[in-house]
Every structure is written in C-alpha cells, then in structure tokens.
Amino acid sequence: MVEELGTTTEGDLIINVGPQHPATHGVLHLVITLNGETIKKVEPHLGYIHRSIEKMCESLTYRQFIYVTSRMDYLSAHINNHACALCVEKGMQIEVPERAQVIRVLMDELTRIASHELWWGAMAMDLGAFTPFFHAFRERETINDIMEETCGARLTMNYMVPGGVMADLHPDFQKRVKAFISLYRSKIKEYDEMLTGNIIFQNRMKGVGYLSPEDAISYGCSGPAARGSGVSCDIRKLYPYEVYNKVQFEEVLETAGDSFARYMVRIREMNQSVSIIEQLIDNIPEGDYQAKTKAVLKLPKGEFYTRVETARGELGVYIVSEGATTPYRIKFRSPGFSNLSALDHMARGSKLGDLVAMMGTLDLVIPDIDR
Amino acid sequence: MWSFSKIANLIHEWLNQTFNPTLATIIEMVIVGIAVIGLFAVLGLVLVIMERKVSAWIQIRLGPNRVGPKGMLQSLADTLKLLVKEAMTPSGSDKFLFNLAPYIAMMVAMLLMAPIAFASNFQMWDLNIGVLYVSAVSSISVISILIAGWASNNKYSLMGAMRSGAQIVSYELSAGLSILAVVVLTGSLNINDIIQSQANGWWIFKGHIPAIIAFIVFITAVTAETNRAPFDLAEAESELTAGFHTEYSGMKFALFFLAEYVNVFIVCAIGATLFLGGWMPFHVGNWQGFNHVMDYIPGSVWFFGKTFFLIFVIMWFRWTFPRLRIDQLLNLEWKYLLPISMFNILLVTAMAILGWHF
Amino acid sequence: MELEELKTNITELLPAAAFEEGGEWLTVHVEPSAWAVFASQLRHTDSLFFDYLFCLTCVDWKTHLTMVYHLSSVKYRHNMVVKIKIDRNKPEIETVSNIWRTAEFHEREVYEMFGVQFINHPDLRLLILPDGWEGKKPLLKDFDDPVNMIKL
Numbered sequence: 001m002v003e004e005l006g007t008t009t010e011g012d013l014i015i016n017v018g019p020q021h022p023a024t025h026g027v028l029h030l031v032i033t034l035n036g037e038t039i040k041k042v043e044p045h046l047g048y049i050h051r052s053i054e055k056m057c058e059s060l061t062y063r064q065f066i067y068v069t070s071r072m073d074y075l076s077a078h079i080n081n082h083a084c085a086l087c088v089e090k091g092m093q094i095e096v097p098e099r100a101q102v103i104r105v106l107m108d109e110l111t112r113i114a115s116h117e118l119w120w121g122a123m124a125m126d127l128g129a130f131t132p133f134f135h136a137f138r139e140r141e142t143i144n145d146i147m148e149e150t151c152g153a154r155l156t157m158n159y160m161v162p163g164g165v166m167a168d169l170h171p172d173f174q175k176r177v178k179a180f181i182s183l184y185r186s187k188i189k190e191y192d193e194m195l196t197g198n199i200i201f202q203n204r205m206k207g208v209g210y211l212s213p214e215d216a217i218s219y220g221c222s223g224p225a226a227r228g229s230g231v232s233c234d235i236r237k238l239y240p241y242e243v244y245n246k247v248q249f250e251e252v253l254e255t256a257g258d259s260f261a262r263y264m265v266r267i268r269e270m271n272q273s274v275s276i277i278e279q280l281i282d283n284i285p286e287g288d289y290q291a292k293t294k295a296v297l298k299l300p301k302g303e304f305y306t307r308v309e310t311a312r313g314e315l316g317v318y319i320v321s322e323g324a325t326t327p328y329r330i331k332f333r334s335p336g337f338s339n340l341s342a343l344d345h346m347a348r349g350s351k352l353g354d355l356v357a358m359m360g361t362l363d364l365v366i367p368d369i370d371r
Numbered sequence: 372m373w374s375f376s377k378i379a380n381l382i383h384e385w386l387n388q389t390f391n392p393t394l395a396t397i398i399e400m401v402i403v404g405i406a407v408i409g410l411f412a413v414l415g416l417v418l419v420i421m422e423r424k425v426s427a428w429i430q431i432r433l434g435p436n437r438v439g440p441k442g443m444l445q446s447l448a449d450t451l452k453l454l455v456k457e458a459m460t461p462s463g464s465d466k467f468l469f470n471l472a473p474y475i476a477m478m479v480a481m482l483l484m485a486p487i488a489f490a491s492n493f494q495m496w497d498l499n500i501g502v503l504y505v506s507a508v509s510s511i512s513v514i515s516i517l518i519a520g521w522a523s524n525n526k527y528s529l530m531g532a533m534r535s536g537a538q539i540v541s542y543e544l545s546a547g548l549s550i551l552a553v554v555v556l557t558g559s560l561n562i563n564d565i566i567q568s569q570a571n572g573w574w575i576f577k578g579h580i581p582a583i584i585a586f587i588v589f590i591t592a593v594t595a596e597t598n599r600a601p602f603d604l605a606e607a608e609s610e611l612t613a614g615f616h617t618e619y620s621g622m623k624f625a626l627f628f629l630a631e632y633v634n635v636f637i638v639c640a641i642g643a644t645l646f647l648g649g650w651m652p653f654h655v656g657n658w659q660g661f662n663h664v665m666d667y668i669p670g671s672v673w674f675f676g677k678t679f680f681l682i683f684v685i686m687w688f689r690w691t692f693p694r695l696r697i698d699q700l701l702n703l704e705w706k707y708l709l710p711i712s713m714f715n716i717l718l719v720t721a722m723a724i725l726g727w728h729f
Numbered sequence: 730m731e732l733e734e735l736k737t738n739i740t741e742l743l744p745a746a747a748f749e750e751g752g753e754w755l756t757v758h759v760e761p762s763a764w765a766v767f768a769s770q771l772r773h774t775d776s777l778f779f780d781y782l783f784c785l786t787c788v789d790w791k792t793h794l795t796m797v798y799h800l801s802s803v804k805y806r807h808n809m810v811v812k813i814k815i816d817r818n819k820p821e822i823e824t825v826s827n828i829w830r831t832a833e834f835h836e837r838e839v840y841e842m843f844g845v846q847f848i849n850h851p852d853l854r855l856l857i858l859p860d861g862w863e864g865k866k867p868l869l870k871d872f873d874d875p876v877n878m879i880k881l
Contacts (some may be wrong), residue, residue: 013526015526033433037697039697039833044856046856047859050857055878061834101786121855125609127694129693130690131426134432174836198692198693200693200694203696203699217781217831219830220783220830220835305799315785316784318784331786333783333786337838338783351697351698352610353610353696
C-alpha cells in the first residue's frame with residue numbers, strides 16, 4: 001500500500017535532523033517523517049539563531065544598521081551591506097561616484113565567488129566527498145586575503161556605507177585580483193574533474209529534488225535555486241543596479257530543475273563572476289570612493305525597496321521611514337527563507353540521503369533564514 | 372638472510388629444549404596471543420596515521436605534524452586520549468548489548484588474523500579451508516554493528532545498523548564469488564596452497580581478464596564490507612551523524628575504530644594473498660637475474676608491501692569519491708556486481724578446465 | 730506593462746481600489762474583505778499574471794496594522810504593491826498561501842511577530858520563535874523586553 005506523503009501515521013519514524021547536525025551547517029532543525037528510508041514530510045523549525053535584526057534595526061540609525069546586516073547572510077556580507085546602502089541612497093537620493101560603484105561590484109562578485117566556493121566544498125562534503133572542501137577553501141582563502149587587505153575583515157566586512165565605500169582600495173588590490181583570476185581559471189577545470197564528472201556524484205544529483213518552474217515561482221525561490229528550474233530571476237540582469245548594465249555577462253539558466261541543474265548554475269555562475277571581474281579590474285575609474293553625505297542621515301517620509309542578487313538569490317530591503325534618523329520599520333526579504341520553504345515539496349518521496357543533496361543545492365545559510 | 376619463519380623455528384626449538392612439550396605449547400600460545408594483540412595495536416596506530424597522512428596528501432594539507440617526528444606519534448596520543456576518556460552508556464540503552472558490541476567487532480577482527488600467511492611458513496594456523504574460514508568469520512562482524520545500532524536506543528544508530536546489515540549481507544556474495552574465482556583456478560581452499568600456486572606468476576597476471584575482473588569486484592565488495600567510503604552508509608556522517616556508533620565514546624568507540632582498520636588490513640591481506648601472490652616475490656618469466664634480485668627481498672616485505680598498497684588504494688577511494696545512496700548501493704551489488712561475478716565464475720571455470728591460464 | 734495600463738486593468742478588476750502615488754511601483758490599497766478574491770484575480774488574470782510574491786510583511790502603525798504584499802510577474806516583469814489596513818486589536822486577514830505557496834512561511838512569520846490571524850492558513854504555528862512566545866507579538870511597537878532588548 002502506498003501511503004500518502006505529507007502525513008504522519010502510526011509506525012512512522014520521526015527523526016530530528018538538527019539543530020546540531022553535520023549536514024545542516026548551522027542550527028537548522030528539520031523534523032523528518034520517514035517511512036523506512038523514504039521521506040514523507042520535512043518540517044523546518046527555525047529560530048535557533050534568530051536575533052530579531054529587524055527589531056534591532058528600528059533603534060539604529062541609517063549609518064549603524066548596515067553593520068548588523070553583515071551578520072545575516074555572513075557568506076555574502078558585502079552584498080547585504082550593498083543592498084542596505086542602496087536602499088538608503090535611494091531614499092536620500094545620493095549619487096554614488098562611479099569609482100565606488102565599480103569597487104562595489106568588484107567586491108560583490110568576489111564575495112559571490114567566495115560564497116560559491118564554500119558552498120561547493122560543503123556540499124561535496126555532505127555527499128561524502130571530503131577532498132573538494134579543502135581545494136575550494138584554498139581559493140576562498142585568497143579572496144579572503146584580498147578582502148582583508150582592503151576592508152580589514154575576512155567575513156563581516158562592513159565595507160559599504162551610504163554614499164560609496166568606507167575606504168579606498170588597497171594599492172595591491174588590482175595586482176592580487178588579477179593573480180587570483182589567472183589561478184582561478186585553471187582551478188575551475190580541476191573542480192569539474194574532481195566532482196562534476198564523477199559518476200557517483202552525478203547519480204546522486206540527477207533527478208533528485210525536482211522543482212518545476214511553476215513551483216519555483218510559487219515558492220518564491222530565487223537565485224540559483226530558481227535558475228536551475230529555468231526561471232529567469234537574476235536581479236543583476238532584470239533590474240540592474242550600479243554598473244551591472246555596463247558589463248557583459250550571461251544569466252545562467254538550466255532547465256532540468258533537479259539538484260544537478262542547480263549545481264551547474266552555481267558552477268557556471270562562478271565563471272560569469274570571474275568574467276565580470278576581468279572586465280572591471282582594469283577599468284576602475286579615478287575619483288572619489290565616497291560621495292559627500294551629511295553626518296546624520298534622515299530619510300524622507302516614505303517607503304523604499306531595493307532588490308539585489310546575493311549568492312543565494314534575491315535579497316530585498318524594505319525600509320519604511322517616518323522622516324527620523326532611524327527606520328520606522330525594516331524588513332529583509334532573505335532568499336534562504338523562501339528557498340527553504342520549497343524543501344518539503346522537493347523532498348517528499350525521496351530517500352534520506354537525497355535530503356543532504358537538496359539542502360546542499362539550495363545553499364541554506366541559517367542566519368540568513370532566521371535573521 | 373633473516374626471515375620470520377627462522378625466528379619462529381628458533382623460538383620453537385629453544386622452548387622445546389628448555390621446557391616439556393606441553394608447557395612449551397602453552398608458552399607458544401601465549402606468545403602468539405601477545406603478538407596478535409601487539410600487531411593489532413600497532414596496525415591500528417600505523418593505519419590511522421597512514422590514513423591521516425594519505426588524506427592530507429590528497430587534500431593538499433600537511434596532516435598531523437606536531438606529536439613526534441613528522442607527527443608520527445599522533446595516533447599514539449589519540450589512543451591515550453581515548454583511553455582516559457569517559458566511556459558513556461546512554462541511560463535508555465540495553466547496557467549488556469551496548470557494551471558487548473565493540474568486543475564482538477574486535478574479536479571478529481582478531482579471529483580473522485589466524486589463517487593469514489605473513490611470510491613463508493609464518494602463519495598462526497595453517498587451515499586447510501583458510502579462505503572459507505575468512506569469509507565465514509568476517510560475516511559475524513555485521514552482528515556487532517546490528518547489536519550496536521539496536522542497543523544504542525537511537526534512531527540514527529538503528530538506521531545505520533539496518534543499512535549496514537543490508538549492505539554487508541549483499542556484498543558478501545560478490546566478495547565470496549570473486550574469492551571463488553581464485554579457488555577454482557588453484558583447486559584449493561588452503562591459503563598456503565594458493566600462495567604456492569603463484570610461484571610462477573601472480574593470479575592477477577596468470578588469470579587473464581577474468582582474474583582482473585574478479586580482483587576489481589573483490590576490491591569493490593570488500594570496501595563495502597568494511598563500511599569504508601564510498602560505501603560508508605552505516606556511518607554516513609552527513610546523514611546519520613555517525614550511524615551505528617553515534618552513542619559510543621572513549622575506548623568503546625576506539626574499539627570500533629580499531630576493528631574497522633584491522634578489517635581493512637585483513638581484507639587487503641586476503642586480496643594480496645589471492646591475487647598478488649602473498650609473500651611471493653615478483654618474477655618476470657625467465658629474466659633470471661631480475662628474479663634473483665627479487666628473491667633477496669624477504670617475503671614479509673613483499674606481503675606487507677602488497678597489503679599496504681591495497682590499503683592505500685582503499686584509502687584513495689575514501690578521499691576521492693562521494694558516498695552512494697542506499698538504493699544505488701544495493702543496485703550496484705544486485706544488478707551489476709553479482710551478475711558480473713557469476714558470469715566471471717563461469718569464465719574462470721572454463722579457463723581452469725581448458726587450462727588456458729599460464 | 731506600463732504603469733497606466735496596469736492601473737486601468739486593476740481598476741477594472743476592483744473598482745474600489747485606491748492608488749497611492751509616489752512609490753517606485755504601483756501601490757494599491759485594498760479592503761481586507763476584498764483581498765481573497767482580488768489576490769486570486771491578480772494571480773490568475775492572464776493580462777496581469779502576478780505569479781511571484783517576493784515579499785510579504787506587516788507594518789505596525791500604532792493605530793492599525795498594514796499588510797504589505799510585493800508582487801511581481803515573471804512573465805511580464807511588472808511589479809506592484811498591495812497594502813491592506815487591518816484592525817490592530819483583532820488583526821485578521823484571509824491567507825494567500827493557497828495562491829502563492831511561499832506565503833505559508835511568510836504568513837507564519839507575520840503571525841508570530843504581529844499576531845495577525847490568517848484565516849484558512851493550513852498550519853498557523855510559531856515558526857521562528859520558541860515555544861512559549863505565542864501571542865507576544867515582538868515586532869509590534871509597544872512590545873518591550875527589558876532583558877533582551879538593546880536600545881541605543
């Protein structure tokens with residue numbers, strides 16, 4: 001008798017994956033109903049790292065609240081800061097100097113590569129291949145070093161401020177980024193040899209966690225999770241910000257909708273990010289790195305919404321202002337939160353071992369989900 | 372030239388001259404027992420450090436490099452840590468079975484040492500059904516895993532144990548059939564006879580393609596049987612935290628750990644014995660000079676060299692492949708390996724009857 | 730679709746809709762009672778086809794709550810914002826989780842943070858907050874936690 005998925009009956013095995021579990025990479029708690037090895041239902045319990053950043057931001061000024069957002073999606077801290085800075089600039093109508101715009105895009109793309117590197121290594125480790133993790137971290141380390149030189153931090157950079165960036169680039173920045181790119185071009189082939197072409201890996205990924213385009217849209221998926229299903233949703237292309245409309249890059253789309261498609265989207269996206277960096281690194285215009293802004297920022301009364309593309313998908317920042325120095329209400333539409341909601345739909349009927357492949361390709365970062 | 376058998380004979384003669392035969396036999400047994408336990412401990416230490424160094428080499432790291440010269444004493448320090456660690460027993464567990472399981476795992480690994488020929492005439496028990504004994508006793512190890520999983524009273528452990536049960540029982544078939552290929556070629560179950568039959572060439576060379584197929588099937592099956600990656604579903608760190616030994620700590624965990632490594636050693640030793648000629652040196656046809664030089668290398672060096680090469684191969688698997696899924700694992704066995712090895716047995720039998728091998 | 734065209738289309742669907750000027754996107758104010766039908770129309774009308782709900786949140790205005798829905802159409806690439814005023818003392822609104830599946834999680838978040846009851850929601854429980862926080866509504870402006878809240 002085929003039992004209905006999504007229900008719990010007598011005799012089902014209910015296991016708690018998390019909050020401490022090697023595959024959740026953080027404090028995600030999934031209550032899984034199993035029939036043997038087959039998943040009947042996945043129920044996420046969130047909040048283990050909920051810090052109520054939205055409430056916190058209500059008592060912070062427009063200059064201060066940006067620093068808190070580095071702690072949401074810590075793997076794309078630059079991009080979070082960027083989104084907030086953009087939203088404040090939209091409200092204040094600050095014109096950002098072109099040099100700052102280019103620096104921001106460069107940093108965003110470096111962050112995206114670093115984030116995808118970590119995802120690649122961690123996902124391979126979830127599938128039982130330990131080696132890629134170390135190879136990925138070797139390259140990620142280089143990016144972190146570059147970031148450290150310019151921003152002074154390796155993970156929570158707090159480099160973007162309303163009006164531009166906090167400090168000028170380090171003199172070695174261009175040289176080191178170029179060295180990184182030439183190294184990276186050779187390493188990305190190594191990644192393919194190490195994991196992508198592996199027959200066991202392909203069997204683990206293909207046909208696993210299918211998400212149809214309609215479902216992907218309905219579940220609010222964005223980023224590689226949706227682009228793996230063929231849904232065009234790259235904010236950098238659709239609603240270009242900064243200098244994204246001046247650089248040539250391709251929105252990566254795969255149509256299969258399974259875990260392997262999502263995997264390939266990210267792998268190909270890394271190449272696109274490298275090509276964006278290549279186009280910009282020699283063309284950083286001279287000029288100010290920060291626009292002249294008032295010491296105390298007061299956003300006019302109104303509502304402002306910005307969307308940016310983080311490594312995980314669409315990050316929305318919604319600021320409701322009452323004309324004070326602090327936001328009246330702020331809402332972060334985090335990509336992970338919506339992507340996670342599709343997990344139950346994807347996982348039903350597959351094996352327990354597939355769950356880690358799905359979680360891996362959704363690239364869940366728990367502080368981003370809980371905020 | 373020294374050899375293990377000479378040393379063993381010297382001790383045997385000396386004991387028989389000094390004591391009466393009964394006492395001498397008892398003392399010999401004690402010596403053998405201590406030697407096995409010593410070998411067991413040394414193997415554990417060596418294989419753990421080897422695994423860590425191999426994985427470090429594959430993963431562009433240095434590996435342990437602080438304790439002792441080049442970190443070679445790291446596993447000794449680890450053992451010490453595990454010894455003094457508290458061995459906890461969960462309150463909801465079946466205490467007797469929970470404590471029993473690691474010892475069964477250990478005992479099976481020790482029993483399997485008996486028929487292995489470490490060098491010429493150096494064997495604990497020259498059993499006339501040596502190969503059968505090995506495949507029979509190694510099946511018991513699944514019981515220890517099942518007991519550990521059940522007695523832990525933990526869902527992860529139970530799932531790991533169930534996976535392991537399905538896995539070991541299935542892969543034993545193709546491991547057995549690939550061993551059978553060599554038995555058919557040799558016509559004997561005795562490990563010494565099998566080694567002697569390879570005096571003029573190892574079976575992997577003499578047996579043409581069927582022997583190579585049998586060898587590949589054997590290596591795959593024993594990797595699965597010892598629960599090593601890519602078949603480590605019973606432990607499956609990212610799925611089942613640590614599978615059947617989730618609840619074990621301290622020395623009880625160490626025993627499982629040790630048993631795993633000794634099992635790896637044993638299956639590799641069997642593989643080396645069956646396919647790579649055990650302690651037989653490497654000979655090439657009638658290159659007299661070359662063969663003579665090869666004969667100067669002691670048999671024990673050949674044996675351990677081959678065994679550790681196979682261990683290295685198995686470690687190489689572990690650090691390069693992703694893990695299979697449970698249904699893929701069983702598909703691989705029942706849909707591919709088993710039919711292949713059955714067909715292979717037919718080929719080998721035909722070859723043995725027609726005398727097509729060298 | 731152009732802003733004006735969108736406006737006309739929406740007025741056709743819901744003559745009572747009030748438009749708010751000044752925002753980046755077309756902003757429509759809707760009565761809570763009309764929302765369930767209107768949401769379904771927004772999603773299923775071929776010329777509008779708002780299939781992507783990219784943000785769902787609530788704002789506490791001390792006198793009332795405002796539900797804010799940010800909608801987008803993947804097919805036509807137009808966006809709009811729907812705002813619904815609801816009673817602060819008895820916040821209730823029809824769920825849209827049957828129309829946009831992503832709303833299920835977002836509504837649970839709004840439920841625990843603002844105490845808004847979503848009628849016909851399949852599984853309205855705490856999602857982020859731990860047990861024992863039912864009905865505490867931490868994102869309301871009058872919520873105060875002297876221990877855990879840091880004010881600058």
